Amino acid sequence: MSKRGYHHGNLRQALVEAALGLIEEKGPTGFTLSEAAKNAGVTPAAVYRHFEGREDLIAECARQGHEIFADLMAYAFDGGKPSALAAFEATGRAYLAFARKHPGHYMAMFESGTSANASPELAAAAAKSRAVLERAAEALSQHIPEGKRPPPSMFSAHVWAMSHGVVELFARGRPGANTPFSPEDLLEAGIGIYLRGLGLIRPDE
Structure with missing residues (x-):
């Protein structure tokens, strides 16, 4: 090939x-x-x-991964439909799906030590996927007065970190620390607890 x-x-x-x-x-x-x-x-x-060398080659793998990742995240977000919460949770599931389907890209992006600012092209591609999650986060906080909203960049980064942790827990055949939960269930429960703690969703949602 x-x-x-x-x-x-x-x-x-x-x-x-x-x-x-x-x-x-x-x-x-x-x-x-x-x-x-x-x-x-x-x-x-x-x-x-x-x-120029191996690092440059890995950076290109990461750039292409971010392009795929951004498209997948945008598709999952679907303009915030059918609801802000559902769209936000969909982006979390898309994260897990991407890591499962594109492990080489995922490792180049997040586990290679390659900076997202290694090149302007890589930085732009990485910003696209980050922006989708931030838009999803911002939509969740619209019901909170502007001066009291947590910064979307902050809680979207927290959810990103949570997603990455779930990926690492289950990655490459590891048994998920013998947890009886699927990666998707684990992430969705974690997101729900976190968002309720911030007051972004009601306790009964």
Whole structure:
């Protein structure tokens, strides 16, 4: 597959696909640029026509991941329908679904040590997905007087961190610390408790 991409003149993307496979297999710091080149069917020297080094290649994996992630989050949010709470919870489930379906991208984005500001392109892509969650958070606080609302960036970041924790608990075959709950149920319950504590949803919702 990778060699076919190279012959069709798409070496850059073939290298990204090779790197994603290696990240899934060995982690974001467990492979070399030479391995990525080999899996893409080219010499290591050819890699440098497109990437400055392994970190640059991982950053491109992360950028593409953020683009996919932002689209998935926006689809889940669906403009805040059918309700602010339902839309917010949907973004949490979308986070888990993305991590499950795109583990290579997810690890490049959040577990590689690559800064979201590594390049303007990566920063812009990361900001898109963050903005969706912040919009969902802001919609939840509309019933609270403006001066008393918690900053949406704060509680959206807290939910992001909670989502990441659930992903890590269940990631890569780990049994979820023997919890009887599914990742989705665990996250939804945690979000509900947190939002009620902030007064963003009523106790009976």
